[in-house]
Amino acid sequence: MPDTADREYIAAIDQGTTSSRCIVFDHDGRVVSVDQKEHEQIFPKPGWVEHDALEIWANVQEVVAGALEKAKITKDQVKAIGITNQRETTLLWDKNTGVPVHHAIVWQDTRTDALCRMLGRNVGQDRFRRQTGLPLSSYFAGPKIRWLLDNVEGLRERAERGELLFGTMDSWVIWNLTGGVNGGVHVTDVTNASRTMLMNLRTLAWDESILASMEVPAAVLPEIRSSSEIYGTAKGGVLDGVPVASALGDQQAALFGQTCYSVGEGKSTYGTGTFLLMNTGTEAINSYAGLVTTVGYRIGDQQPVFALEGSIAVTGALVQWMRDQMGLIKSAAEIETLALSVEDNGGAYFVPAFSGLFAPYWRADARGVIAGLTRYVTKAHLARAVLEATAWQTREIVDAMKKDSGMELTTLKVDGGMTSNNLLMQSISDFLDVPVVRPMVSETTCLGAAYAAGLAVGFWSDVEDLRRNWRRAAEWTPDMDPAERDKEYQFWLKAVQRTMGWLGEES
Amino acid sequence: MARTIQSLERAAAVLRLLAGGERRLGLSDIASSIGLAKGTTHGLLRTLQQEGFVEQDPHSGKYQLGAELLRLGNSYLDVHELRARALVWTDDLARSSGESAYLGVLHQQGVLIVHHVFRPDDSRQVLEVGAMQPLHSTALGKVLAAFDPVAHNEALETGFEAITERTVTEPADFEALLDDVRARGWASDVGETWEGVASVAAPILDRRKVPVGAVGITGAEERMLGPEGLHQRLVAAVRDCARSVSRDLGAGRF
Ligand SMILES: Nc1ncnc2c1ncn2[C@@H]1O[C@H](COP(=O)(O)OP(=O)(O)O)[C@@H](O)[C@H]1O
Numbered sequence: 001m002p003d004t005a006d007r008e009y010i011a012a013i014d015q016g017t018t019s020s021r022c023i024v025f026d027h028d029g030r031v032v033s034v035d036q037k038e039h040e041q042i043f044p045k046p047g048w049v050e051h052d053a054l055e056i057w058a059n060v061q062e063v064v065a066g067a068l069e070k071a072k073i074t075k076d077q078v079k080a081i082g083i084t085n086q087r088e089t090t091l092l093w094d095k096n097t098g099v100p101v102h103h104a105i106v107w108q109d110t111r112t113d114a115l116c117r118m119l120g121r122n123v124g125q126d127r128f129r130r131q132t133g134l135p136l137s138s139y140f141a142g143p144k145i146r147w148l149l150d151n152v153e154g155l156r157e158r159a160e161r162g163e164l165l166f167g168t169m170d171s172w173v174i175w176n177l178t179g180g181v182n183g184g185v186h187v188t189d190v191t192n193a194s195r196t197m198l199m200n201l202r203t204l205a206w207d208e209s210i211l212a213s214m215e216v217p218a219a220v221l222p223e224i225r226s227s228s229e230i231y232g233t234a235k236g237g238v239l240d241g242v243p244v245a246s247a248l249g250d251q252q253a254a255l256f257g258q259t260c261y262s263v264g265e266g267k268s269t270y271g272t273g274t275f276l277l278m279n280t281g282t283e284a285i286n287s288y289a290g291l292v293t294t295v296g297y298r299i300g301d302q303q304p305v306f307a308l309e310g311s312i313a314v315t316g317a318l319v320q321w322m323r324d325q326m327g328l329i330k331s332a333a334e335i336e337t338l339a340l341s342v343e344d345n346g347g348a349y350f351v352p353a354f355s356g357l358f359a360p361y362w363r364a365d366a367r368g369v370i371a372g373l374t375r376y377v378t379k380a381h382l383a384r385a386v387l388e389a390t391a392w393q394t395r396e397i398v399d400a401m402k403k404d405s406g407m408e409l410t411t412l413k414v415d416g417g418m419t420s421n422n423l424l425m426q427s428i429s430d431f432l433d434v435p436v437v438r439p440m441v442s443e444t445t446c447l448g449a450a451y452a453a454g455l456a457v458g459f460w461s462d463v464e465d466l467r468r469n470w471r472r473a474a475e476w477t478p479d480m481d482p483a484e485r486d487k488e489y490q491f492w493l494k495a496v497q498r499t500m501g502w503l504g505e506e507s
Numbered sequence: 508m509a510r511t512i513q514s515l516e517r518a519a520a521v522l523r524l525l526a527g528g529e530r531r532l533g534l535s536d537i538a539s540s541i542g543l544a545k546g547t548t549h550g551l552l553r554t555l556q557q558e559g560f561v562e563q564d565p566h567s568g569k570y571q572l573g574a575e576l577l578r579l580g581n582s583y584l585d586v587h588e589l590r591a592r593a594l595v596w597t598d599d600l601a602r603s604s605g606e607s608a609y610l611g612v613l614h615q616q617g618v619l620i621v622h623h624v625f626r627p628d629d630s631r632q633v634l635e636v637g638a639m640q641p642l643h644s645t646a647l648g649k650v651l652a653a654f655d656p657v658a659h660n661e662a663l664e665t666g667f668e669a670i671t672e673r674t675v676t677e678p679a680d681f682e683a684l685l686d687d688v689r690a691r692g693w694a695s696d697v698g699e700t701w702e703g704v705a706s707v708a709a710p711i712l713d714r715r716k717v718p719v720g721a722v723g724i725t726g727a728e729e730r731m732l733g734p735e736g737l738h739q740r741l742v743a744a745v746r747d748c749a750r751s752v753s754r755d756l757g758a759g760r761f
Contacts, residue, residue: 030602333587420591422636440598440627471627473598474634 010454011067011078011239012446013060015085015169016250017106020059022067023446024078027459029469031443032073035066042103047110050103053091056169057176065238075239080230081177082246082453084253084445085169087195090144092155092220093172095165098181102152104169105144112143119143119213125362131200131207133284133293135362141168142197142214149215159220166220168192170247177244178232185232188222189247190304194295199224201284201293204304226298227252228452246452248297250445251275254415255307256297257448258439259470261463264407267444268394270418272320274312276397279305280405289400290360299455299463308404310359310397314352315390316418321352322386328379336423339383346381347372349495350389357499360400367502371495390418391427392492398432411435415444422476430480431489440471517543518551522560522572531569584719584756586612589711590622593752597624597722600748604741606726607632608748611640611647611708612719613658616665618648626726641700643667643681644674646708647721649694653685654710654718673698693746694721695737698728705731707742709749714757722749 009032014021021036037059042050068075088107093100105111116136120127125135134140145166149156158164167175170192175184193199193206198216200207206221225231230243248256251269255277258267266278277296284293284306296307314321319332329335351357353366370385398409411434418424419438429436441447454460520541525532532540538548552570555561559575593610601608601624610622618640625632642648642662651658667676675681688694693709700706708723723745724731731737 030599331585331588333591334585336587337585417591420594421587422590440602440624442595442598471602471625472629472632473601473624473627475625475632476634 007073007077008079008459009071009073009077010080010082010450010459011064011242012082012084012450012453013064013173014250014253014446014449015056015060015083015173017086017089017108020056020063021446022060022063023443023450024067024071024073025447025450025454029441029447029451029466031441033067033070034443035063035070037063037066041106045111047113049106049109051089051106053093053100053104053169053172056104057172060173060176061237068238075242078239078242079459080243080245080453080457081234081239082248082446082449082451083170083173083244084248084250084449085173085192087168087192087249087251088139088141088144089169090141090148090166091169091172092145092148092159092164092166094158095163096181098176098184101155101158101164102148104172105148107139109144110138112138112147115143115147128197128210128213130286131202131210132197133194133201133286134197135292136197140195140197141166142210142216145196145216145220146214159217162219164220165222166216167222168195168249170249171222174231174244174247177234177237177239179235182235184235186222187225187231187247189225189227190295190298191227191249191252192247193224195249201295201306204295204298226300226302226304227256228297228299228456230456243453243457245454245456246449248449248452251277251309252295252297252307253446253448253452254444255279255448256451257441257444257446258413258415259463259467260296260413261305261467264410265413266401266409267413267415269444270315270390270414270416270424272316274315274390274394274416276310276312276394276401277307278309278401278405278407278409280308280407281305285405287400287404289403290362291397291400291404292359297452299452308401310400312390312393312397313356313358314354315393316416317354318350318352318386318389319418321354322383328383332417333420335383335386336421338380339387339423342378342380342384344381345384345388346377347374348377348381348385349492350382350385351492351495351499352386352389353499357496359397361496361500363500365501365503366499369495369499369502371498372491387421387424388427388431388488388492390424391431392489394428395431395489409434411437414438415442425474425476426479429476429478431485433478433480433482433485435478436476437472438474440473514551517541517547518555521548521551521555522576525561525570525572531564531567531571533567533569537570584713586619586621586720589720589752589756592755593622593711593722596748596751596755597622600722600724600744601625602627604724604726604744606724606731606741608722608724609635609647609706609708610711610720610722611645611651612721613642613651613655613661614639616661617642618645618651618721621720641665641668641670644670644696644700646694646696646706646723646725649685649688649696650708650710650721650723651718653688653694654712659685670700671698671702675699693742694723697732697737703728705737707731707737707745709746711749711756712753719756722752 019038024032091104263281268276298304356364357366607626608624611618706725
């Protein structure tokens, strides 16, 4: 550990889906210390997922203290705190007591499926797409607020009387950090607000007409601020007096941490699922190819930067499935060993549409398929097919981005747990026909929040300063015969067709 | 029949007993089943317990087979798992040393590079994962040969080809060099494989202290060497990294 006594740092809090973490970064963007704590996943009914927001706040305080202690630094050395968070998870709390009126409804929760269909009326899932960039889906926060107000006794009245506050986890953490009932600031940043389905992408303000359609009273909503500015200072706790200076949804934070500051730069985060975001500049680009339009980031009063986003539900989760459900491997990493024991996929294609197809198809009636089976196929071929599934799904998203934006991705920056898989990274490069690069700091989500906070307090001077911190740890370059690539892609697309319409009238 | 060791035979009998039929047994059951005094049996059990081959239930005081036995039959560490565990530490090594970092394991007669992190400057570099390096001249290879007897045999059988003028080619010199490596816990290669290039490596050990691989950095001699030889801060960074990965490997699977 280097001597940390008289140096300056930025602390980033990542309030994630399964855990909360705090990472302390130095001026070079290097990780100095990490502390992390998991919280309970509450499943009250099939399809419902909740979090206890009080537990989360307690954990956040604990990991912040833990990270400072491990770094052996004091709060005076921390120049700013940045926040990044699981997106869309929705909380309502009492303004006067600071107590949540219900567990937070997590982004994965599907209880608002029927409500979303109803909200679509005769228009369908694109009813609010022009204003918000999003399709009507149970993911987003707006319908979750509506559900709470409709289903929890007395909430609507209390909301209309102005007694309740709404927030995604960024708002909850910032409000508590800055004093809670004693003057906590009630804000959210544009990236988180862009996932509520209540913000207009053109004005970056709450959209009156959508609020009316969604029956959400404006009184509960936080003020929308940029992603990088001082919202307030921490009150009490180990960071007392430190400026709270950034907030970004986790995927946007990764985009920022990967320094995708130019139009056409994109990153893909390979974890349980995969999220690909591409910077499209200061214009919001409508998607007709099944992507969503979202705010990438906004630094202070500069122009907002927009992004196109494509998400894949099942990537690392398919590897877990091979391990836990099929028992074909003992650890996730072993998938590569198994896959490397053969030369190719042996004609097998695996489309993991476990809960339907996401971007760019959005087909809820699809279910998973393994296509092309012959007696020749072994478990090793299936392991290949599993890794190729992630690579082909990436290709489909990249193709959709090209269609929507007219921009060509020149390189793909990657992060997340699956980037340790060399064969997968090579396959992605081969299938996309572009170089794939991995940065030296794998903690890009926290790094993005730290960068945005550091910019706000002048710890870093501008984004060029941040770009200079970016280091290439590895690069995979395409090495595949184009004819072979096209042939394989056609087989993949054929396999995808086989998944559709599996669920029919009888279900 | 050749002379056998009685206490080992007895220990084997205890293990067989715990493996068959009823899974948990008390001290007196075990002692009477194998026909030994309780005191002797207790001594056997305590030793087996220390090695992890037997576990004692804290409530009932009864004995059962330990987790270590399972690992014995299943001890092979997947190289891709090793890479996944090493990823953050090797990134940090490359970053703090300013040189490229490599992770190598024994494969046939050489060192197989299973992970490579670029030198953190903006120069063009090519991923060397999958490449083979010689055992007798590289820092990674010497570490493996010094700490892993199988690698040692491979090195002796393959012989000591002179790759550069500095390559050690005499078996006796090589042995002396390995003794040194074992004593100080790291190996170096100054121009012995590539002219003008130096490297440093240290062993990665699993939870049983068995060497599973080596991690190291490689760079131009003018950056790696000072008037006193290899920069001590680089050696320290490599050893820190090796220790961190080793510690991680003791933490069980993920
Ligand atoms: N070497 C590997 N090869 C393939 N998949 C892997 C590998 N290592 C981890 N994974 C997968 O990556 C996921 C974990 O990555 P992580 O970034 O921690 O995900 P999350 O943040 O979504 O929890 C798991 O789904 C796991 O199956």
